[in-house]
Amino acid sequence: NLRRELHNLAQILPGCWQINRVEVQFVSGEEKPAPSLATGSRQAEAEVAVDIYQFLQYESTQQWQDAAALIGGAFLEGIVLNDNLEFESWLLGEQERWRQLSEFVLNQLINLYNQQAQYQEALRYARQLLQIMPWHEEVHCHVMLLLAKTGQRAAALKQFEDCRQILVAELGIEPMPATVALYERIQAAREQPVHHNLPANTTEFVGREREQKQLQKLLAHPQRRLITIVGLGGMGKTRLALSVAKTQINAFLEGVCFVPLAALEAADQLSTTMATTLDFVLQGQYSPETELLNYLRDKELLLVLDNFEHLLTEDKNGAAAAFLTKILSSAAGIKILATSRERLKVQGEWIVNLGGLAYPRKTTAVNxxxxxxxxxxxxxxxxxxxxxxxxxxxxxxxxxxxxxxxxxxxxxxxxxxxxxxxxxxxxxxxxxxxxxxxxxxxxxxxxxxxxxxxxxxxxxxAVFDATWRRLNEQERDLFAKLSIFQGGVTRTAVLEITGATLQTLSAIVNKACLKFDVDINRYSTFR
Structure with missing residues (x-):
């Protein structure tokens, strides 16, 4: 009977219950520290682990992995009280509440690992989410895409079939057009090797670990679609871009395309050069720009545009940069990684400034x-x-x-x-x-x-001369005057001593002739 069961509970968990004639309450939260398992030390026998309290603690402190480890079946799964509608209604509400919390935690992990380009880890949590939401079509799409990004394209196609069977059996519906389109894209990509034309290294790539991680994180973010590596000539922008691009080959269904631009003389050559590099044959029905935009519209592809500054120098109307905006606006699956000696000044551009490699500041360095x-x-x-x-x-x-x-x-x-x-x-x-x-x-x-x-x-x-040619008269004057400053200079000193404007100062920063250290609030030239 109830009295006996309550007595047994009190023996098992002494001091954890408040019992009166109306209700039985497990004491936790602010009334009493939440119970936990003893770890490496003796604990009072009343201290036990209760998964829902641990889960709430982990969720509130954003310990997503620990919280995810506690996610299992439905809340009080298998518990039934016959002919008790009030309990059934309460249970359904609680099960939905815990499901939503579990979904939130797992989505946090999926997004986190996606942004870090750790697709295998993201896939792990997407599959866990699918276990508690097998009817959720969007989750199936996440799993399909992550399988494709980790090179498991056959498994991605099978996932679609699993999704279709579940939707038909449980809901009596077919997959949405977007899901079918994703399936068809993966299927088409599977029938041919992942495309890339990245040149092989002839020498070993050294350093840049921090910049590589930064770029991989930017490329993994769905809203970071134009990233420009900016630096003086000879800083290794191309080598860095190629090194990062090689880690992204499976992250894009249509792969990666490297487009060298150093030989181009005018902005109107950009679309034809890109088409040629992509092995896309222009039909001549419309302008090369229009045909290329139509071709890219449904592609998922990383474009690596190398030495973009050549198009900016002679492009007074900004046509080359404007074309990039058109690509990003019309083709949602396209991302662009550019290298340039100056910023492209395109809306949505993310900048990674590249200086020299790390070196000893003292000639007596220990290591x-x-x-x-x-x-x-x-x-x-x-x-x-x-x-x-x-x-x-x-x-x-x-x-x-x-x-x-x-x-x-x-x-x-x-x-x-x-x-x-x-x-x-x-x-x-x-x-x-x-x-x-x-x-x-x-x-x-x-x-x-x-x-x-x-x-x-x-x-x-030659590197210096190329940099000098890209400066106008005011910028050259300021750049020359900055040579008198040793160890950096503040903005106030630059403007007062040189008589330059803030616009000119900004221009030579954008052209990588001057670097700004935000931590010490000083400008300095590259040696």
Whole structure:
């Protein structure tokens, strides 16, 4: 009877009940600390784990993974009180409330891992969500898309069939047109290899771990559709873009397309160049721009547009940037990763500024080989002197004298990857100390006649000249005057001493000639 059962409960959980003639209440929350399991220490025997209280605690503190681990079947699943409509109504309401909370927690995890491009983890929680919402078509679509993004396209197609069977059996309806369209896109993509034309690396990619993670996170976000890597020439923008693009091949149903723009001379060449690179044959019925927009409309594709600044220099009407806006507006599945020496100034553009590689600020650095600038210099030297900087066990090592020399080289070129590679190229005939001496005399020493290097990057002088040509008269005047400042300068000092306007200051920042450190509120030039 009830009296006996209440007595048994009190024995099992002493001190956890408030009982009177009207009601029986389990004490928790503010009245008493929520019960928990003992972990590594003795606890009062009344302290037990109650999953719903733990779940609420985890949810309120945004411990989504811990909360998700507690999600199982329906609330009080299998509990039935015959002929008790009041209990049944209460139970249905509570089951729906807990289902909605579970859905919220799992969606938080799915979105989080999607934004971090960790699609396997996102898939794990999407499948868990599907277990509690098997009739929810949108969740099936999430699972299909994540399966496709993790290279499991056959499984994605099977997921559609599972979805269809459930909808027909449970609700008597067919999948929505959007779900069918997703199925057809995955099916079409499965019938041909994932497209990409990314060139293979000829040398090892060094450093940029933080920037790679930043770019991957931006690309995974559904609302970040135009990302521009901005930096001076020789900073490694193209290499970084290619490295990140290779991680995105399966993230887009139609893959990734690399479009080099350095050879283009006018903005009206952009659409035809993109069409050619995409292997899309223009029919001539409409303008190349219109035909390309129609082709891209239903595609899910990452476009990597390299060296976009070439189109900005001569494009006074902004036609090239405007075309990107048209692509993003008409083709919801397209994302663009651009590299440029200046910002594109397109609505919705996200900027990743790229400076030099990390290098030791002191020539007496304790662990110089941990800096990516030093690593790049060493590996570049090793291409002509294989044993440079290597101990007998092949680990990287520099003695104190060499550390001072290499650190100083990195400082003088501000960690510029191109400058470091140009410096290292002299290692076949000069020791590092003499390379440093030549750099200190003139940066014109940093040049090469190697045919595989584009003319615009065969010397630091060529990089500087290209930057100078992109500046107007006011910008050149300000850039020249900024050379008098050592260690950076505040905005107030720049404007008062140089007489420049805020617009001109902004322009040379946008063209990567000046960097702004928000933490110290100072501007400084790239060396």
């Amino acid at each position: 110089p080989t941990s800096y990516s600038a030093v690593q790049l210099f060493m590996r570049s030297v090793q291409r002509v002197r294989p044993h440079y900087g290597l101990a007998r066990d092949e680990t990287a090592v520099l003695d104190a004298a060499e550390t001072a020399v290499v650190s100083r080289i990195c400082q003088l070129v501000d960690g510029s990857p191109l400058a470091l590679e140009l410096a290292a190229a002299w290692a076949n005939i000069l020791p590092s100390k003499e390379i440093l001496s030549e750099i200190q005399k003139s940066l014109d020493f940093l040049k090469t006649d190697a045919p595989h290097v584009p003319p615009r990057q065969r010397s630091i002088r």
